[in-house]
Amino acid sequence: MPDPAQLCFRALADPTRRDILKMLSQQDMTITDVAGRFDMTRAAVKKHLTVLSDGGLITVEPRGRERINSINPLGFGPVLSWFDYFDGFWDDRLSDLKTAIEKDKT
Amino acid sequence: MPDPAQLCFRALADPTRRDILKMLSQQDMTITDVAGRFDMTRAAVKKHLTVLSDGGLITVEPRGRERINSINPLGFGPVLSWFDYFDGFWDDRLSDLKTAIEKDKT
DNA sequence: TTGACATAATACCATATGGTTTCTAATTTA
DNA sequence: TAAATTAGAAACCATATGGTATTATGTCAA
Numbered sequence: 001m002p003d004p005a006q007l008c009f010r011a012l013a014d015p016t017r018r019d020i021l022k023m024l025s026q027q028d029m030t031i032t033d034v035a036g037r038f039d040m041t042r043a044a045v046k047k048h049l050t051v052l053s054d055g056g057l058i059t060v061e062p063r064g065r066e067r068i069n070s071i072n073p074l075g076f077g078p079v080l081s082w083f084d085y086f087d088g089f090w091d092d093r094l095s096d097l098k099t100a101i102e103k104d105k106t
Numbered sequence: 107m108p109d110p111a112q113l114c115f116r117a118l119a120d121p122t123r124r125d126i127l128k129m130l131s132q133q134d135m136t137i138t139d140v141a142g143r144f145d146m147t148r149a150a151v152k153k154h155l156t157v158l159s160d161g162g163l164i165t166v167e168p169r170g171r172e173r174i175n176s177i178n179p180l181g182f183g184p185v186l187s188w189f190d191y192f193d194g195f196w197d198d199r200l201s202d203l204k205t206a207i208e209k210d211k212t
Numbered sequence: 213t214t215g216a217c218a219t220a221a222t223a224c225c226a227t228a229t230g231g232t233t234t235c236t237a238a239t240t241t242a
Numbered sequence: 243t244a245a246a247t248t249a250g251a252a253a254c255c256a257t258a259t260g261g262t263a264t265t266a267t268g269t270c271a272a
Binding site (some may be wrong): 030031032042043046064065066067 | 217219220221
């Protein structure tokens with residue numbers, strides 16, 4: 001019922017969740033850690049973490065009374081492989097895309 | 107108000123819209139063309155096309171009484187450059203993972 | 213053992229989202 | 243010109259989504 005790619009894309013659709021992923025790429029965090037960086041309740045953050053977990057983008061490890069949230073690089077697989085579909089298309093129709101992106105990053 | 111990356115991710119979050127993008131990567135289509143491939147009304151398809159257009163992922167050209175919808179490769183820029191943020195991270199962690207696996211095999 | 217701490221779970225709310233139906237406007241074409 | 247075709251717009255509906263507040267559970271430390 002729940003398509004992995006769909007869960008993945010859905011998880012990435014929210015800006016708060018994308019920010020959380022960037023944070024987790026720097027260091028593992030508990031819910032309270034993450035909540036401390038946002039102007040919202042721990043409950044709201046917990047929901048976001050659940051969506052990220054459902055999408056396979058993070059993993060959660062219990063440690064004592066805490067839960068350590070870590071990013072899961074392998075979880076990006078479904079999204080990236082969806083983009084792979086367009087690789088040939090991009091190569092054919094436009095070689096400027098990559099340079100356009102590089103410019104965008106400055 | 108509307109962050110380009112957000113509009114982009116939002117547009118990609120729906121499976122119907124992702125399918126439309128795949129179709130449009132094969133050939134340009136009118137709304138009726140697209141609607142013919144789905145079990146939903148033209149009005150619903152039109153809404154999806156609007157979201158895709160807002161996200162910059164497609165362009166629409168009037169031709170007579172028709173509107174030609176085309177995929178816009180440059181529109182993927184914001185999403186792809188967001189993923190670029192993780193490039194270094196992926197390289198690091200995935201190689202860690204690889205060595206961990208190698209170690210495990212001894 | 214008692215209290216403080218970290219998290220989970222539930223009920224609830226407002227708005228966004230994906231869909232429908234109906235009606236209108238513009239462009240072909242017979 | 244009249245009829246058919248293509249598209250847009252508006253009103254409406256059910257459900258999903260992002261948030262809150264409240265209550266409950268498990269774990270550490272004094």
